[in-house]
Amino acid sequence: xxxxxxxxxxxxxxxxxxxxxxxxxxxxxxxxxxxxxxxxxxxxxxxxxxxxxxxxxxxxxxxxxxxxxxxxxxxxxxxxxxxxxxxxxxxxxxxxxxxxxxxxxxxxxxxxxxxxxxxxxxxxxxxxxxxxxxxxxxxxxxxxxxxxxxxxxxxxxxxxxxxxxxxxxxxxxxxxxxxxxxxxxxxxxxxxxxxxxxxxxxxxxxxxxxxxxxxxxxxxxxxxxxxxxxxxxxxxxxxxxxxxxxxxxxxxxxxxxxxxxxxxxxxxxxxxxxxxxxxxxxxxxxxxxxxxxxxxxxxxxxxxxxxxxxxxxxxxxxxxxxxxxxxxxxxxxxxxxxxxxxxxxxxxxxxxxxxxxxxxxxxxxxxxxxxxxxxxxxxxxxxxxxxxxxxxxxxxxxxxxxxxxx
Numbered sequence: 001x002x003x004x005x006x007x008x009x010x011x012x013x014x015x016x017x018x019x020x021x022x023x024x025x026x027x028x029x030x031x032x033x034x035x036x037x038x039x040x041x042x043x044x045x046x047x048x049x050x051x052x053x054x055x056x057x058x059x060x061x062x063x064x065x066x067x068x069x070x071x072x073x074x075x076x077x078x079x080x081x082x083x084x085x086x087x088x089x090x091x092x093x094x095x096x097x098x099x100x101x102x103x104x105x106x107x108x109x110x111x112x113x114x115x116x117x118x119x120x121x122x123x124x125x126x127x128x129x130x131x132x133x134x135x136x137x138x139x140x141x142x143x144x145x146x147x148x149x150x151x152x153x154x155x156x157x158x159x160x161x162x163x164x165x166x167x168x169x170x171x172x173x174x175x176x177x178x179x180x181x182x183x184x185x186x187x188x189x190x191x192x193x194x195x196x197x198x199x200x201x202x203x204x205x206x207x208x209x210x211x212x213x214x215x216x217x218x219x220x221x222x223x224x225x226x227x228x229x230x231x232x233x234x235x236x237x238x239x240x241x242x243x244x245x246x247x248x249x250x251x252x253x254x255x256x257x258x259x260x261x262x263x264x265x266x267x268x269x270x271x272x273x274x275x276x277x278x279x280x281x282x283x284x285x286x287x288x289x290x291x292x293x294x295x296x297x298x299x300x301x302x303x304x305x306x307x308x309x310x311x312x313x314x315x316x317x318x319x320x321x322x323x324x325x326x327x328x329x330x331x332x333x334x335x336x337x338x339x340x341x342x343x344x345x346x347x348x349x350x351x352x353x354x355x356x357x358x359x360x361x362x363x364x365x366x367x368x369x370x371x372x373x374x375x376x377x378x379x380x381x382x383x384x385x386x387x388x389x390x391x392x393x394x395x396x397x398x399x400x401x402x403x404x405x406x
Contacts, residue, residue, distance in 0.1 A: 002061050003054040004152065005035070008073040010046045010159045013039065017159060018049055021068045030055045030064045062094075065152045070099050070381065072159025080105040080154030082125060085146040089139055095122045096149040098136055099157055100360045100381060105134050106154035116333070117359045119381045123149040140326045160360035160384060182390050183398055189365050189386075190402035192341060193228060196363065201340025202230035206354045207295075208347025209237035210369075211392050212251045217242055217295055219396035224298040228403060229343075231335050232299055232306035235350055236314040236321045239282065239296050243318075244272040246294040273316035282320050307331045311349065333357055341365075344385075346392040348373045355382035367395045 012018040025032045033052040040047045051073070055061035065075070083092035098121045103114040107125055112134040114123055124137040125147045137146065149155070196203055211220055223229045241251045249255055253265025262268065279285040286292075286300040299306050309328035310321040322328040332354065336342070341363040344351035351366055355377045358364060364385040366374045374387030388395065 001031070001054040001056060002058055003052055004061060004065060004075055006051045006053055006065075006068065006073045006075055007048065007156075008051070008068075008071070008159070009048045010072060011040070012047050012049060012072075012159070015159075017071050018047075021051075021071050021073050024067045024071070025051075025053055025064055028055075028064045028067065029060060062152070066097060069152075069155075069157050070101070070383075072101060072157050074155050074157040075152050078106070078153040079109075080107050080125075080149050081151045082107070082147045083150045085142055085144050085148060088143050091122050091139070091142060092148055092150055094150040096151065096155065097121070098123060100358065101160060102158045102360070104156045104158075105149055106156075107132055107134065111156070116337075118333075118357045120356065125149065138329070140329070182388065182394070185386075185388055186395060186398040187402045189343075189388075190399060192363055192365075193403065196340040197228075199340060202338065203228060204231045204233060204336060204339045204342040204354070205229040206233045206342060206344045206347060206350050207238050208234070208345065208350065208392075209241045209251075210346040211238065211396070212241040212245055212295075213254075214391065214393040215256050216393040216396045217245055217251075217256075219393070219400050221293070221295050221298045222400055223396070223403075224295065224302055224304055226403070227302075229304060231339065232295075232304055233332060233335060233350060233354055234306065234308055235347070236308060236310050236317040238347075239308055239318055239320070240269050240273055240316065242295040243276060243282075243285075243291060244269045246291060246297070247272050247275065270315060273318055276318050276320075277316065280319060282318065305335060307335045309350065309353070329353075329357075336362075343367070344377070345395065348376065352377055352380055355380060355385060358382060360384050367392060 008021060022032060031054045035050040035052050038048045053064060055064055085092060098117060098119055100117060100119040103117055104111045105114060105123060112132055115135040118136055121136040121138050124135050126133050193203055211217060245251050245256055248268040250262050250265050250268050253268050254261050275290060276282060276285050279288055279290055282296050283300050286297055291297050308321045310317050310323040322331055336357055339362060342358060344354060344366040346368055351373060364382060366377050366385050367388045367390060368374055369391050371389045374389060377385050
C-alpha cells in the first residue's frame with residue numbers, strides 16, 4: 001500500500017465536507033486513518049483533520065487525491081516538485097491539475113498563492129520582479145522551458161467558506177429545484193448584488209439570446225444603465241438579436257410588441273449583422289447614430305466592457321465577435337479578473353465556459369428554464385453556483401424590481 005498524509009481545514013463537520021472526503025476515499029478503493037482531529041470550539045472557529053490515505057498503487061492514490069482536493073483536502077508535506085516543459089502546449093507527465101479553490105504551493109521553503117486560479121489548468125513557477133510567482137497556465141499558453149508543478153507534494157487547497165455577508169446567499173445553495181420560492185430567492189440575489197457593489201467589486205453578466213427573444217432585453221438594458229452590470233460576456237446571438245430588435249423591432253423575425261412573425265423577418269438578423277459589419281463595429285454603429293438603443297448600445301454608453309465569444313453555428317458573425325476559441329478564452333480571463341459576482345442567464349454554452357474560469361470565492365447565480373444547464377454547471381466543478389430554474393424574463397423583471405426597492 002502507498003500512502004499520503006492529507007489535511008482538511010474549515011467548517012468541515014456542519015458542511016459535511018469531512019464525510020464527503022471519507023466517502024470518496026472508500027468509493028475509490030482507498031483506506032484512511034484519522035491521525036488527528038481538532039474541532040473548533042465556536043461556530044466561527046474552523047476544525048482541522050489530518051488523514052493518512054492509502055491505496056494499492058500510485059495511480060489509484062493519485063485518483064483519490066485529485067478527487068478529494070475538490071473538497072479542500074490536500075497534502076502539506078514537503079516541497080512541491082517541479083518539472084520542465086519539453087514541448088509547447090504539452091504539460092509534463094504527472095502534472096498537477098488545479099481546482100478552482102484557493103491554492104498555495106511550497107517552493108524553496110516559502111508558500112506561494114497561485115495567481116489566476118481556475119480549474120483544469122497546471123501551475124507554473126517563474127521568477128517575478130520581487131520573487132517567485134505561482135500562476136495558473138492553460139495548455140494553450142504553456143511553453144517549452146516553463147517549470148510546472150507535478151504530483152501533490154507541497155500543495156494546500158483551502159475549501160471556500162462563505163463570509164457572514166454571504167449567509168443569505170448560502171441559503172440558496174442547498175439544491176436545484178423548480179419548486180422553490182423564486183421571488184424570495186431573487187430578492188436574495190439582489191441583496192448579494194448590493195453587497196458585492198458595496199464591497200467595491202464588479203458584477204459580470206453572462207447572457208444568451210433568449211433574453212431578447214422573451215422581450216427581456218429592456219430589463220437587462222436597465223440593469224446596465226443603473227450600474228448593476230459592470231462587465232458582459234455573451235456570444236454572437238445575444239448581440240445580433242439585440243441589434244435586430246433595435247433596427248427592425250423583431251427577434252428572429254418575430255415582432256417583440258405583438259409576438260407575430262414579420263414578412264421576410266427571418267432575414268432581419270442577417271441584415272442587422274450586415275449593417276454593423278458595414279459600420280465596422282458595434283461602437284462605431286453607436287457613434288454614427290445607427291444603433292440608438294438596446295443592450296449593446298447601453299454597454300457602449302456606460303463603458304461596460306464586453307466579450308463576444310463565437311461558435312461554429314454563428315451567422316456573420318458581428319465584427320466584435322472573437323472567432324478563435326483560444327483568443328476568446330484569453331479575453332474572458334481578462335474580463336473576469338477581480339469580479340465579485342457572476343450572473344449566468346439563459347445560456348448553457350457560455351455559462352459553463354465562464355464557470356470553468358471562475359475561482360470558488362466568486363458568487364455565481366445560474367438562471368435557466370432547463371434544470372440540466374444548472375446541474376451541468378455544478379457537475380463541471382463550479383460547486384459555488386446557485387441554481388434557479390425559471391424563465392429569464394421573470395427573473396430579470398423581479399430582479400429589476402427588487403433592486404429598485406433598495
